[in-house]
Amino acid sequence: MTLVRVRQHVNPLSQRYQVATPAPAWDRVFQHPLQPLHVDIGCAKGHFLLAMAQQNPTWNYLGMEIRQPLVDQANLKCQQLGLTNLHFLFCNVNTSLASILAPGAIAGATVQFPDPWFKRRHQKRRVVQPQFLDQLSRCLQGDGFLFVQSDVLAVAQEMVERIDAHPHFTRRADSQSWLPTNPFQVMTERERVTLDQGKPVYRCWFDHQGSQEMSDRS
């Protein structure tokens, strides 16, 4: 058995992650490429999507992850399970959303337990930056959704403040305070560990609206 070293954290701002990843051939990665697409950002080992894809065969699922060994392992698992509505992609979402996903290509997105980067000087490495939300908004359909959760209150608050400040996202009525449960009823790796330790999770659910053209605030 070959042991692959998986780094604990990867700095998304380092030079080697600045090259935009091209889109895969969608008709090769999904059996039915026109099904609605749900993208999980920073999917790690992909446990969440492996379960979602089995439960919802009429949706396609794309996991985006910056640690390549995790992506390779997740795609292997996907193959072993014979799933034709799931694919994992090695990329830096902060540089590659626009090169991978066409405007309006996705029906929904999740950002779950993003790396917290606690030190102040490292916080610009966090995934949910204003520019990321502009790009995500371009890729989301007019009636798409965005679900975010974290076990770190400050990270959850920062994500929610940034999403609230974006003109094309609105909190769902049930998300005016933190959602008590995960609406997908499928746990991520990090969510399971957090709940097993009896710790709280901070969750929020947004509707996306507006045309892709309006989403481009730049």
Ligand SMILES: C[S@@+](CC[C@H](N)C(=O)[O-])C[C@H]1O[C@@H](n2cnc3c(N)ncnc32)[C@H](O)[C@@H]1O
């Ligand atoms: C704390 S883990 C959470 C994993 C999973 N979502 C969960 O809830 O268990 C955050 C993941 O996001 C990935 N990640 C961080 N920055 C990223 C980026 N810019 N692009 C893609 N993936 C990223 C990390 O490599 C890591 O696997």
